[in-house]
Amino acid sequence: MALVVTLLGGESTGKTSLARALCGHLMARGLTTELVSEHLRHWCEQQGRAPHSHEQAAVAREQARLTDEMASLHGVDIVVADTSPLVIAAYSELYFKDHSLWHEALAWQRCVDLTLLMGLDLAWVADGFFRDSPAVRDAVDAAIRRELQAAGLAFQTIHGHGQTRTEQALRAIGRCLGQDLTTTEPSLTSGRRAWSCDKCSDPACEHRLFSGLLARNHTGDARP
Template sequence: MTNVRRVAILGAESTGKSTLAEALAAHYGTIWVPEYLREFVETYGRTPRADEQFHIAATQVAREEAARAQLQDGLLFCDTTPLMTAVYSYHYFTAPDAELAALAASRCYNFTLVAAPTNPWVGDGLMRDGDTVRQTVHRLLIAALQEAGIPYLLVEGDVAQRVQQVSQYLSQAR
């Protein structure tokens, strides 16, 4: 049995989740799971529809499990989780479908990080709606975490500051 601890990295668009996941993986000498949604948007040239949300979350989970199988011990940094997909489903489609809601509720992570939406907002032409939506999604995420009773660390500042905050948090939590 492996002793892999999964670290969820959540946050609204353009909050630096991917950059943080990559930096933390380098810092800890481990691997990270990139966000499948970004690949989906680049592949199809559009944002996903409501009926595609479960597929996106399930693909993310499958990639996470494949990455976890590569490790015997240590940390696995997950750039988003089904919970984040569910939060976006609330924002864009009123609510997640039953399959997505069940998947989001069933996934547990050892640690949860939330990237604060305080860094400069950068649009990419496909997924970015703007800072107003980013702030709204951040509030929805915090409410979802609180409602589910999931403890989290809110990380702020530049990448180095965020890595330092996470490093201190993880060293105290072990």
Template sequence: MKRHGHGLVLGKFYPPHAGHHHLVRTARDRCERLTVLVCAASVESIPLADRVAWMRETHPDVTVVGAVDDTHMDVRDPAVWDAHMAVFTAAVPERVDAVFTSEAYGEELGRRLGAASVLVDPGRILFPVSGTAVREDPAGCWDLLQPPVRAALARRVVVLGAESTGTTTLARALAGHYRARGGVWARTGYVAEYGREYSEHKLAALRERRPGAAWEDVSFTTDDFPLIAKAQNDREETAARAGSPVLFCDTDSFATTVWHERYAGGRNPLVEEIADRTARHLWLLTDHEGVAFEDDGLRDGEELRPWMTDRFRAGLTRTGRPFIELTGPPEARLATATAAVDALLATGWDFAAPLPEKR
């Protein structure tokens, strides 16, 4: 039998981690129903909507609501408490029978709500992690984060370039290099180019109708490319949820905008909109110079490689996407790419500081 009617858990969840989820599950098991209140300050760099969505996905059996709370915390100041309580009660107006926290303020919160106060693992023995620790070192706390949070925090690196310039080989080599680090890095993901799979299916379908058809007989329309871009995004998201703090992609939905220009001509606003839905952090542009063209049955654009390289470069520059160009032999390209990724990871995640607290 449940001990309490309506329970409440509140916090910043900036970002949510295993300790938060243990708190929510404990409260859920002791209450007939549970509300989780996510409070975010305007200065913080993870949007409130994202935190609410992450908590709802992880805890589909509780009610999750969000509120903006721009008042700093001072547990000794009644006026500050009054300001916070105005936010809390506006977001959760119904009666609360028990509040569950891992913090000392839980007793006062319960008193003000006329509810029981339940402390859960206040010493963080079961899950020795905090929001501060995650913000300071996400990679070090990676196994204490749920898949949607890992997907949001993973540094995404895209290798792109004209046909037969070594993008697949390089993306796979980079993933292998970081997997060799071990630990959480052993799960470093590689996302293949969906456009190639799509092309193989188009050629196979054509050959069912016309045995002996060749790649040059395949045609693309502008409607093909939003499908390719969305599938590429979906596969990237799946890999980021299961992977390490860095993810390597063999092209991406932004690259699809250039391939659209190559095969259908001009720009497609829908493909560009799809390309902008997912945040990525570094693009590695493989130069065609010095790389022999290999016709693998799905390529016919050797003479277009200089144009494609220029179009990728122009598009990356026009849209403000950070990129570097890779030239020289394969070992030099891998070394340059690895140095760039190491520099990206060394910059950290740059979370905005939360509002200061006085205790």
């Protein structure tokens, strides 16, 4: 089975851009890497709307199925999944007050090798169709953090812009593989004391912290 890396986060948190960047870097290192795109977006594009409450579970299961199928292919070293059922469970709770998808989504996430949660330091950008507001993004982030921490599932928060964000993710993947995958010298990755937001579920707090410290290239590992 391939190493499975999932990227979590609400809308406009850079999941897709990071997923594509990671695939490019990993392939350049000689690792056969496959990208699993966000099924929810594909579904919305096909249907011209967001899923209704009774359609959410099927969308979540298809995201999991596509990722599992790719990971089982012979010769694939790494699978980078642009979201997971947890994101759909968060949307289901937010829009429909439906908490029923969390259990199955968390059970699937528990089998994932590496969970990367996108930080809230990127500016929210409207896309004219799918994205609602920064408030929705923050609410999804808070719900995902809450459930990951309550379930005792380890995750790492990824911050920064462009190459900085990619390097953080590459270091996390490299730790799983026991090799250095970064393209630049690591910064502030050893000897750190945990910062106060490591276990914080308040997205506004994290946003304020990283808005002020982004230029110093701080990184954060979240361990529930």
